[in-house]
Amino acid sequence: MRKTKWLAIPLVFIMIALAGCQAVSGFDVSKALLGSLKPTSSESKQKLSIEVVPAAGNLNKEDQAAIELINSLALNIDSAKVQDGKNVSMKGSVDFKGNKLPFLMSMDTKGIALQVEGAKQPVYISLDAAGLGYPQLNMNEEGIQNFTTKAAEFILKHFPNPSVVTAGQVQEKVNGESLSLTNLHVEIRGDELIGLIKPFLSSIAKDEQGLKELLGTFYDTFYPMMNSINELRGDEKLPEIAPDSKKAAVDEIYTEFKNELDKLLSNYDKEVADLLADTPELSTVLGKNTVLKLDVYFDGKLNIRKQKMDLNIALPASPDLPITAIKVHSESELWNHGGNITIDQVDTKAGTLDMSSEEVTPGQILRNFEAVTPLYKVLKEDLKLGHKSIVIDSLSDYYGLIHKDNTYYIPVRDLAEQLDAEVKWSERTGRLVVVNDLTGEEIVLTAGSKQATVGGKSVTLTKPVFVNKDGTTYVSLRFLAEALGATVSMDDEGWITVERN
Secondary structure, eight states: OOOGGGGGHHHHHHHHHHHOSSOBTTBOHHHHHHHTTSOOOEEEEEEEEEEEEEOSSOOOHHHHHHHHHHHHOEEEEEEEEEOSSSOEEEEEEEEETTEEEEEEEEEOSSEEEEEETTBSSOEEEEOTTTTTSOTTOOOOHHHHHHHHHHHHHHHHHHOOOOSEEEEEEEEEEETTEEEEEEEEEEEEEHHHHHHHHHHHHHHHHTOHHHHHHHHHHHHHHHHHHHHHHHHHHTOOOOOOOOHHHHHHHHHHHHHHHHHHHHHHHHTHHHHHHHHHHHOHHHHHHTSTTOEEEEEEEEOTTOOEEEEEEEEEEEOOOBTTBOEEEEEEEEEEEEEOTTOOOOOOOOOOTTOOEETTSTTOOHHHHHHTBOTTSHHHHIIIIISOTTOEEEEEETTOGGGOOEEETTEEEEEHHHHHHHTTOEEEEETTTTEEEEEOTTTOOEEEEETTOSEEEETTEEEEOSSOOEEOTTSOEEEEHHHHHHHTTOEEEEOTTSEEEEEEO
C-alpha cells in the first residue's frame, strides 16, 4: 500500500459497521468518520496486546509454548509520524517472552524498511505498485480515495446504530495535554451483529440511485487500472469506455446484484438459522460472549485524538484449537494534526535483506540476526523457521534414488534445493559447491572422488561422487543430508525421512 491513509480504513469501517449513520446526542458520527479518511500529517503513540485463553484441561507442550509466546507479545509504538500521504515511520518495541525488541520502521513511495535490534541489515519490502509487480502501473490514487469516501458515505447512509452507542464531552490527556473531547462509545455483542446486517441490506436494496452511483464510481476508478495491467502484461486492451457502454455495464451489474440481494433477503432468517445450525462453531463466535468495546475521542475539528479498544472473541474449544477466547486490547493517542512533520528514516545505504525477492530463504533470514539474540531464538525454536521434513519412497523411481553397495544415492541438486541450499557448478574444476542455507558453509564435492570438504574441513566419503549417463551428479543421501544439518531415518516399508529442525 502506497498511502498511509489506508492504515486508518480498518478502524473506520469497524466504526461504520458498529456506530451506524445516525447522529448520537447531537454528534455527527458520519461527518467525523468521513473526515478521518482524509490523509493528514500527525504524530501518535500506541499500545497493542493479545491474550489467548486456554481451554480447561491439560495442554501438550507445543500448545502451551505457543500460548505462552502469544500472551507475552505486546506492541509499543512510542513515536509514529505521518509526514504526508506517502511517508510514515514508527519507532518502538515488541515485547515477547520477557524480552524487549526495539525497532524502527519507515515507509515511503518505494517500500517499507524495518530495522530491529540485533539485525545485521534492515529488512526491506518493495511496494512496487502496491505489490502488484508493475512499477509503471498508474494506481489512480486520487480516484481510489474518491471511491473510498463514496463507499464510506454509502455504508454510513444505510447502516443502523447498535443498541449501545453514546457520545458526550469528557476531559482526557493526550500526549500529556488535558483536552476537552467528544467521546464516542460503542459496544456490540456477536449475537447483535447478525441482527444489524438484515436492516442494512434491506436499506441498500431500496437505494437504486445510490448503488448505481457507487458502481459507476467503481467503474471509473478501476476500469483504467485493469486496462493498464493488461497493457503491461501484453494482453489485449479492454475497449474504450463510452458513456453508453458504462451505463450498460453499471445497469447489468446492478440488476444482477439486486436480484441476488432480493433472494437473500427473502430467505434471510432461514439462511442464517441454517448456517448457525450447520456450523455450531459460528454460533460461539457470533454469540453473546464475543464483545467489542470501542472508545474514540474527537476534538472540536473532528480529528481523532485518542482511541481505546477491547475485543473479546469467543471460540469453541477443540483438540485442534485448545483455546476458548482471544482478547485484544489497544489504545492510542494522536496529536500535531496538520503539523510540519519529518519521519524517522531507516538507513538502508549499507544494504538490506529484501523480503520482496522470491529467492529469499529461511537461512538468509536467520543469518541476518545474531544467533545470541532473543529474536533469532524465537524464529528458530518457537516459529521453527528453517525446519524441513522430506519424505522419500525408496521403492519409487520418481525420486531419482539409486541403490547400490548398500547405499542410497540421490541427485545432489534435488536434495540440496529441497533444503534451500544453493548449488554452484564449476565446469573447469569439475567441482560442485553446495552452500548450506542455515550456516552459509560450503560443501565441496568432486565428481569421481571420495574427498570432499564441509565448512573448510576435509572429509572422506565411503563411496565416491559419480555422474550418471544423463549428466546428473549423485552423492550419498545420508552424507549430504547430514552435512546440511538434517537427520535420516527409514521405516520398515521403505520410506526415508529427511528432517531438519
